[in-house]
Amino acid sequence: MGELIRLEAGVEHTSWNSSRTKMAAGMSDGSVHIYEPLKGTNSDYSCSNRWKAHEVAVAKLVWAPSEYGDVIACCSKDGTMSIWEEIEDAEKRDVWQLCARFADTKAPVLDLQFANCASGLKLVAAGADAHLRVYEATDVLELKHWQLQAEFANAADVREKLERVSCTDASVCWRPATDPIQQQVFVVGFQTDSPQHSIAKVWEFGEAHQRWHLVAELSSPEHDYGRINHVSWAPNIGRPYELIAVSSSNSLSIWSMDIPSGPGQRPAVKLLGYFTDHQPGEVVQAEWDMSGMTLASAGADGVVRLWQSNLKGRWEEKSRVVGS
Template structure:
């Protein structure tokens, strides 16, 4: 247990790559810092690259699937997003190079996530207008050209109610890879001031009709789920159902969902656990371990709680990490 990396002041968001060997940090001055051990060694982490990705603060930063090299996407406070990759330049130096900058997006981007699907590399972005935009890289090697594959509203009437409804944050989580390939399914949740739109929803791409359709809504009338801060889809190493954790302004909820079975079929969802243990109740993030057995939730109270199901299937807190 110990300090792994010291980040400079002004850090807004951090993200680890899939093998946890590189950390990208989005900074308030619009730059991106990448930390990693010295190449080919087991040395301590240090900042290996830094560059100005945006003019204003980088709000979210994500890594792409490692099958496409070292790839980063980030969105900034001005609502734009950009994609960067590390390549060797003519001088035989590893440099981070801009692949694409998405400036013509109709609404500011709140969250973005890469998906490695059988059909290629996807990038889904959630906008402040409550819309989801799915981009597809047109070339498997050259990631400079992206085309908009689909654009759809998460809630049908957000656009009409835009005057009253405002989305200030969003979270997307793809169904994790199985057998090295990701299915075209993701869950998304918006942080809005409208309770009816604060529902995490699962979207799937139907190959037959070539469109995205709603598979499930993670809600039940018994509880108030508040504004969604984060959604996380659990890795599935053989469970006959899926697990999704939703962190919100007042609770952490754990849902089970039948495995999506194709277009026209709504998957049955079931609330497995609803917890308000984090004080004063706000849960900012929840992440699953590598086999989806343990969930770690981070609260605004500065405490990380560890959750597991007992042998009867009841989810309970089994440990916590407290900062001092």
């Protein structure tokens, strides 16, 4: 297997666009680098653009849905967020311009994700204070204007809301779009030593009351899930239920969540698989393929494992890739 991209030193986070034709890298000096194939090739990638996005390290960055053009949101370790858009300047060169900068967060942003909803373009940010903030573009043709749609604690009850929590990392994943009018739903997990806040939670926007409410918690009393590193929502092609994977410090868990038949109903949640195969290392990340039928998990043990459901509905390891 040949080398695809050679990155410069100081990379903090990377993200591919939806078509896998461009990759963005957030750097420790606060800059963003864009990598894409050289003209006339499909595999020789080089840095085509770079700019200073923040004064300190870029912690994470993410691409907007492709229908909005080449748009990136990134969060910095100084607690600020910014949105950038690729445009063509007067000399026909591709340049990246600043669309918006958010400095109203009360705690450093640990993760952020775009969602493409029927009502427009939204961005959810998970903060180190275990709060979620949802921003919405007021005009999708002019991404300079954003408004804070909602801010709420990632808490199931009043006791959790009153608890002071400090989080070191977070992971957010929206439910992949299957139709233009589906409900806005996302799953989030925080990395914290607080047991109650270490549970992955599913939030849904209720159109009737115009607010976000908790619809599910991915937890079962018979297992210890440790600190959450990553959450991933599977694409759904015809299944009557959803699949969500949770990667944590000591396990990989796979959950099913029924789709409610009517508004106001809470979905039924079931644990389909709990795996500790990556121990003694952590499960760093897990991602679904485009069909939502195969899950790849990467562990600190240097192994990537591929998981599939057998004919009896049990999830099992099908193959693995061991690092050299």
